[in-house]
Amino acid sequence: MEDAFKIIDQSEKILILSHRNPDGDTIGANLALHNVLAVNGKQVISACADQIPFSLVFLPGSSKILINLPDDKPDLIITVDASSPAQLKYENIITTIQKKDIPVLNIDHHATNKKFGTENLVDVNAASTTEVLYNFFKFMEIGITPQIATCLLAGLYSDTGSFMHSNTSRSSFDIASDLMSKGASLSFIIENMFKTHTVEQLRLWGRVLENARKNKNGSIVSKVTQSDFDETQSSPRDLTGIINYLNSVPNTKMTILLAEDTKGNVKGSIRTQNNKIDATKISGKFGGGGHAKAAGFTIPGKIISEEVWRIEKLD
Ligand SMILES: [Mn+2]
Structure with a gap:
C-alpha cells in the first residue's frame, strides 16, 4: 500500500x-x-x-x-x-x-x-x-x-x-x-x-431456465443462442444475474451457462457451490479466468444442439 x-x-x-x-x-x-x-x-x-x-x-x-x-x-x-x-x-x-x-x-x-x-x-x-x-x-x-x-x-x-x-x-x-x-x-x-429488470430480460431468463438441464456429470447446464436474444428482443447484457438461479440446485457439481454473442463468440459462465471444484481450472482450459466459485471464458464459435438417439437393450 x-x-x-x-x-x-x-x-x-x-x-x-x-x-x-x-x-x-x-x-x-x-x-x-x-x-x-x-x-x-x-x-x-x-x-x-x-x-x-x-x-x-x-x-x-x-x-x-x-x-x-x-x-x-x-x-x-x-x-x-x-x-x-x-x-x-x-x-x-x-x-x-x-x-x-x-x-x-x-x-x-x-x-x-x-x-x-x-x-x-x-x-x-x-x-x-x-x-x-x-x-x-x-x-x-x-x-x-x-x-x-x-x-x-x-x-x-x-x-x-x-x-x-x-x-x-x-x-x-x-x-x-x-x-x-x-x-x-x-x-x-x-x-x-x-430491481431494474425489463420484461425483455425476464423473457430471456425464461429461455435460460427452460433450456436448463442436469447432465450426466451432475452439472447444471443451459444455453442461449442469438435467436433467443432476437426473439425476446434482449441482449447478452440482460443475462446478468440469471446464472445465480441456475446455480441454486442442491448437490450439483457446477453450473455452466453458454451464450452466443453478436461477434461470433460463445461466452461461458461457470458457478459452483461445490468446495471440491475450482471454477478457474475449468475456465482456464478455455483461456478464461475468474474466482474459484465464479469464473468465465469466451471462445470463438457458436452453439450446436446435438440430439443423440440410442437403443437400450432389454435383458
Ligand atoms: Mn470484482
Whole structure:
C-alpha cells in the first residue's frame, strides 16, 4: 500500500480504467477512487471501453466515466478490477501496458490477476476491489464521504451477490457496516442494482431456465443462442444475474451457462457451490479466468444442439 501511495503521490494526470462489460465493482471502485484523487488535487480521467449498464448510472459521479479516451497522455494508469490488460479492451492501452511506457497501478482481487502493473495492489482474499480500496483509503487516512461510501458498498454488494456468495466474510459485514455509518445508501443501491429488470430480460431468463438441464456429470447446464436474444428482443447484457438461479440446485457439481454473442463468440459462465471444484481450472482450459466459485471464458464459435438417439437393450 505504501508503494501504491507513492506512485499516486508522484503523478499529476491519472487515468483510471474499468474492465469491459463493467459491473458494480469495477465502476464503484473507479468512481470512489476518482472522487478521492480529484479532491486531493489530481487531474483524473475515468474510462471504460464499454458503456456502463443502466443499473449503475445511479452511482455518484457515473457521468464522469468516458468511453473514448482523451489524447492527453497520463502520468499514471490505474486499473480497477481487471485481471489482465486484455480486460481493458483499449488496444492502445494494452500495448502501452505491455511496453511499460507509462507506470501502471493494478488494483484488484482476482486470484487470476496477471500482476501486470508497475505496482500491484492485489488482495485475493478481498471479496471485491472496493474492499481492497476501502483498506487502502483507511491506510491513507482518507475521509470517506457518503458518495464514496455508496460507491464502495455497491462494489461489495455486487461481487458478493448481495452477501450470498461464499466470498462473503465477516470483514465484508464489518466494512458494509462502517460504510453505512459513513452514509452509504443501502436502499438506493438495492433499488437501482437489483430491481431494474425489463420484461425483455425476464423473457430471456425464461429461455435460460427452460433450456436448463442436469447432465450426466451432475452439472447444471443451459444455453442461449442469438435467436433467443432476437426473439425476446434482449441482449447478452440482460443475462446478468440469471446464472445465480441456475446455480441454486442442491448437490450439483457446477453450473455452466453458454451464450452466443453478436461477434461470433460463445461466452461461458461457470458457478459452483461445490468446495471440491475450482471454477478457474475449468475456465482456464478455455483461456478464461475468474474466482474459484465464479469464473468465465469466451471462445470463438457458436452453439450446436446435438440430439443423440440410442437403443437400450432389454435383458
Ligand atoms: Mn470484482
